[in-house]
Amino acid sequence: MHNQVVVIGSSNIDLIARLSHLPKPGETVGNAESSQAHGGKGANQAVAAARAGAAVSFITSLGDDAFADSMLQDFKRSGINTDYVVQHKNTPTGTAYIWVDAQGENSIAVAPGANYKLSPDYIDECRILISGAELILLQLEIPFETVEYVIDLAASLGKKVMLNPAPAQKLERKHLKALYNLTVNETEAAMISGLPVDSPEQVMEAGKKLLSMGPEMVVITLGSRGVFYLTKREQKMVEAYPVKPVDTTAAGDVFCGVLASQIVQNKKMMEAIKYANAAAALSTTRLGAQPSAPNQQEIKAFLDQHEF
Template sequence: MSRELDVVVVGSLNVDLTAGVRRHPQPGETVQATALTTSAGGKGANQAVAAARLGARTALVGRVGADAHGEDLLAALRADGVETAHALRDESAATGTALITVAATGENSIVVAAAANARLSPRDIASARSLIASARVVSVVLEVPVETVCAAARAAREAGARLSLNLSPVVDLPGDVLAAADPLIVNEHEAREVLRIHGSQVPEGEVAYAEALRQVGARSAVVTLGARGAVVAEPGHTEHVPGIPADAVDTTGAGDAFAATVAWRIGRGDSLPEAARWATRVGARSVQHPGAQPSYPELDQLTGTTERRHAGSPSASSS
């Protein structure tokens, strides 16, 4: 089957309201913000933009409200070359919103109001079936209903597309959905939660986390470790991919950039460890700049080349 798209992302779109603070407040405490910004966000939109800026032919399946924020989010996606025919406007809900505080250390705290994201349904996935069938990789993220995540994963499997599942936040998924994940991407805290949900003893060490995630059903697993890189576990092979030193300004959206890069690279034919190496580079660059989508690089900013976006064979390496 011809694959016209590199990555189809199924997930959320949010407007991000970000306050810079010297430190995060304690319960009941008020702190003064040093800055306040409004920008495009949401795990689904973040991944779509990150992949598109790297050169992936990308589409997004999601929902926004019929309001100014929704129109701004869709316009931002189109400006980055993301196909938005299945990013629907919902007349009955507001656009999703994330309230973010970023401390001077770069660490963030996020509260999300799902709004229109909560109305993305399995029926929307059925309507996007031909789009999903045109993709090399389908990247599914949370912040949308579990039944929709399951429908998207099953649609990807039936279409023969590779499924990248970023299980953040963690929910309990049916066994067939977890078994389709290739890879399952979680951070170390989420890995422990997934293992607890599945009644598996939590082992010692992040390398063992990745291996244990395969034992509970995932075809392959990536456990992200922030500045320490990531651990990749595949059948017969486990590897630690070192992190890249970076002076973190804002970690918001870095995990989304990592997952998007993995989806892009495996769609181009890279091995999972090689895709994770690319992803650590993108993640390290992302945290050095404020915001989520505003921090995502284009390919020439990583390689020092002027390679044209969307050019070349899908299996060719740009390294």
């Protein structure tokens, strides 16, 4: 199989409790509704890219529990190549414990589990796969040293790397310089650039600062304010699609995965961002992380209804 996108990142099981209010220390809230869903930034982005039409291989680390088995089945159903998914004995699959109150506010605790066993040594075992990729997509829910190792390896192989630095963390200039695409939200843009992003002018300044740090292209997602992207040759603001959100979980991951799928299909950047924007907007009208990622037909239908 020709591997257009190789996603390297995390897989979590999300254990969700919907409550009337978030418990205070020592308090028990007894009216919770529980559910579980597949999540993790790497997995969300891999699923989104595959459903949007890219040939996707996923490098991730799972435990040896029932959660891992159901995740693998789901990846395969989404058309993802799972040959490079590694499972570790006596290790739990990554787990996120999510409490959500009646207003939609949440508290989250993440137990990385097997995600933190995705090591540079294992990346070496995946060198053939990485060398055949058109684009490598990364986030920061796996060991930071592994992310840095992948960026260095990809640079030595002349590969395009797209990084979504979430959860937000500062990066060394040498790694930023090796990136083809840096996609950040407002929090990440402010942390890495050191500049505020409240007004359109501030977003532009932060974007220019990020671009000066080395990536070929910077994309800043701004929720309902849209998306700002810039390269050395152009800069544009792309409007958001108006929707009534039900659940914004993983909207950013859907955007990243779908944008990656469009880049490897050689779409013009404006079109690629509009397509990713539409997919992210559509995902917010559905519950859950991976279940909310739309397929190509759904994205096209949404675009037909919402053309500016």
